Amino acid sequence: MMDGRTPRAVRLEDYRPALFLIDRVDLYVALYETHAEIQSRLEMRRNPDAPPSERLVLDGEGLEPVRFALDGRPLQAGDWRIESGDLIIDRVPEAFTLETVCRIRPQENTALEGLYRSGDMFCTQCEAEGFRRITWYLDRPDVLARFRVTVEAEQARYPILLSNGNRVEQGIRPGGRHYAVWEDPYPKPCYLFALVAGDLVCRRDRFVTRSGRAVDLEIYVEAHNAERTGFALESLKHAMRWDEERFGLEYDLDTYMIVAVDAFNMGAMENKGLNLFNSHYVLADAQTATDGDYANIESVVGHEYFHNWTGNRVTLRDWFQLSLKEGLTVFRDQEFTADRTSASVKRIQDVRLLRAQQFAEDAGPMAHPVRPRSYLEINNFYTLTVYEKGAELVRMVQTLVGREGFRKGLRLYIKRHDGKAATVEDFIAAMADANGIDLGPFMRWYDQAGTPEVRVEDDWDPASGTYRLHLSQRCPPTPGQPHKDPLVIPVVVGLLGPDGAELPMQGPAVRAAGATEATLVLDRETQTFVFEGLAQRPIPSLLRRFSAPVKLEYDYDEAALAHLLAHDTDGFNRWDAGQRLALRALLEGVRAVQQGGRPQVADALVQALGHVLAEAAADPAWTAEALQLPSELYLSEWVHPVDPAAIHTAREAVLGALARAHREALVGLYESMATPGPYRYEPSLAGRRRLRAVVLAWLVRAEPEYVARAEALYHGTDNMTDRMAALGAVQAVPGAARERLFAAFEARFRDQPLVLDKWFGLHATIPEPGTAERVRRLMDHPAFDLRNPNRVRALLGGYAHHNPVGFHREDGAGYRLVADAILQLDALNPQMAARLARAFLRWREYREPLRGHMRDSLERLAGAQLSKDTYEIVSRSLQAQG
Ligand SMILES: [Zn+2]
Secondary structure, three states, rough: OOOOOOOOOHHHHHHOOOEEEEEEEEEEEEEOOOOOEEEEEEEEEEEOOOOOOOEEEEEEEOOEEEEEOOOOOEEEEEEEEOOOOOOEEEOOEEEEEEEEEEEEHHHHHHOOOOOEEOOOOOEEEEEOOHHHHHHEOOOOOOEEEEEEEEEEEEEOOOOOOEEOOEEEEEEOOOOOOEEEEEEEEEOOOOOHEEEEEEEEEEEEEEOOOOOEEEEEEEEEEOOOHHHHHHHHHHHHHHHHHHHHHHHHHHOOOOOOOOEEEEOOOOOOEEEEEEEEEEEEEEEEOOOOOHHHHHHHHHHHHHHHHOOOOOOOOEEEOHHHHHHHHHHHHHHHHHHHHHHHHHHHHHHHHHHHHHHHHHHHHHOOOOOOOOOOOOOHHHHHHOOOHHHHHEEEEHHHHHHHHHHHHHHHHHHHHHHHHHOOEOOHHHHHHHHHHHOOOOOOHHHHHHOOOOOOEEEEEEEEOOOOOEEEEEEEEEOOEOEOOOOHHHHOOOEEEEOOOOOOOOOOOOOOOOOOOOOOOEEEEEEOOOEEEOOOOEEEEEEEEEEHHHOOOOOOOOOOOOHHHHHHHHHOHHHHHHHHHHHHHHHHHHHHHHHHOOOOOOOOHHHHHHHHHHHHHOOOHHHHHHHHHHHHOHHHHHOOOOOEOOOOOHHHHHHHHHHHHHHHHHHHHHHHHHHHHOOOOOOOOOHHHHHHHHHHHHHHHHHHHHHHHHHHHHHHHHHHHHHHHHHHHHHHHOOOOOOOHHHHHHHHHHHHOOHHHHHHHHHHHHHHHHOOHHHHHHHHHOOOOOOOOOOHHHHHHHHHHHOOOOOOHHHOOOHHHHHHHHHHHHHHHHHHHHHHHHHHHHHOHHHEOOOOOHHHHHHHHHHHHHOOOOHHHHHHHHHHHHHHHO
């Protein structure tokens, strides 16, 4: 906690190699009902790559010292001291063995970092700096050591004892206790350490790698969840096979374990050989999980598995390189999902998240490069910029070097750095060397914050059949970075003829004449690309597959957008053309509402939508995406100052008008998209259900009768996907039906908090001012628990981050509610509190009186004793320039 001092920033430029190295770690962890005792034995030596030093400083936080020994001799008081938790020994030899014994209290650990209790089990979370809460250590990712871990606990309560690697021994101790010894043959940084003790059941399977290694796959959960792990296990096998096929990467241990944890700050954690997962991303059956949950499980299981090579075998030099493992691994899981489902739908979903939330991060006071330069608390930099924009950077590299070139580059990167800690430069150098190109200028993407804007103008010379695209780029200033250098931006383009056909290309802009797609590389402030031999003026399809994370501006007229929506062969750009049409209508609607009028919907949008609906059956999953209007969050990026109430009113009016205009087609789709037979998760069926859910949400806005149909769907179905479709549809329609359905859901799933999260989330995102009172009431619900991050995310996160019209209430009551919750939460779990505090980051951009109320809440927070995590967010918010 802050004690009145300003915390000191950690800077990338201050990186120095560790003064000492650790070769071997021997841990003995004894777990009791009141505390845990940790004996650690470290084989250490001076780092030959660092200046010589006799003074040893080991990171520690909140550890109670018991005793110390150096090379077998007990240390006396005076030989050692503790400063801000760290252990300091002034004189150590060149190579030595240090033994420490300490006590910790996992039962009281509500921050969920280090060793803690979740329900009846013990578990750990060490990334980023949790290991220092377990024992004194060089808690930094560039210190790699071999671990041998003994876990000891009462046998009856904790029959299962797990750690990383392979189990080499187990046995009984007196007093009803037992132990297990685990050895991990691969050197690793301590953030990948994990330990679990509990009464868990295991579901097993087996996977044989391409080279014939048999791997035991084990998923551990509490007994009542035993039947809900089958899908995660199948997903794991798919991921293992995919990484072999796509990148030639095989698993390297005899066992791969996943443990489901109820109280978990993150989604999942890739600890070597022993992944810990938020239960939300492991447990699934038709009764409790939606199609979306199934898809997320496959993606997260894949993500953590892929880390085995990108993160674990090759790890990070320092935390500034976080995107080296996260951006790369998110890219890998995106490609996995694209291959398993629909590439364009996956791309649309990822870009929607990027535009609505990462672009917002880039435009606010916490804007930071994909590789940040400084931080107060590294936990605050597990951001969309590091993860999602980081993945976009990796994707651009693949676009520049090609899919095969990327595979070669990744293999070279792993070959060079296996068993070592690497930097972003190492990754880019491997990609460049494997492909014989210079990627030096590309590095700017990692060091410059902000969303670049690419402006496109064109001209057409009918006499010579020449078409020119003039591209220019700029990037707005961000905190600490007033001026930006030009970036390397791959812009994938196609040209469409008036009949909708893709035109073969030729001319200086095109590498392979006759191709229907070209990658234009914009690497200066302005550049012109020339296409020749065209018979008619083409309509450009720009930035296909969203080939760079930029805002693209081109003055499309409505006819051109409708043409692209009807004919573009790129599924992403076809969707994007529809979004651009809708965005125009919505922004006009907002202006009309602000001037006291009613939004009118342009015929062009109504007609374009008619075409989409007419062809819905060809690709229901894509159509479901196309029917979703830009979200209120995304719209708030376009309205200055932000006016959440006007945005909501306009969007609802446009939605209602479109639904009424296409009532018949929607009714037809609702019937034809039904999926008869018992539920099973399968991407094509999920696409039909998704489309049906979107259609239902439109219909309840046009046809009161469909509120009753939603109720019928809820009660008549066998699965959670349809139930959530019904609840989601009635959520925005005040009235008795909504309250009845919400009550039915609560009664049915009362005893399953993980399922009730969906219900908390639905309440929290009701787009009405009265939701503040609802949320305050639900914080007293028996299933709500501030110490459980999933509950906090569902109720408070849902409200503060995903309910603009509820949160930004005219009288500031929404802000006061969330500020109260942040103060309570900060004392328990700083990471979660800091995430919630982000809801205030862009307060300056809102209209009055909202911004004044938000500032009041921020100042109240700033006046309190805050954790380093929350202090960093609150102080950056208040410092930001208006
Ligand atoms: Zn990750």
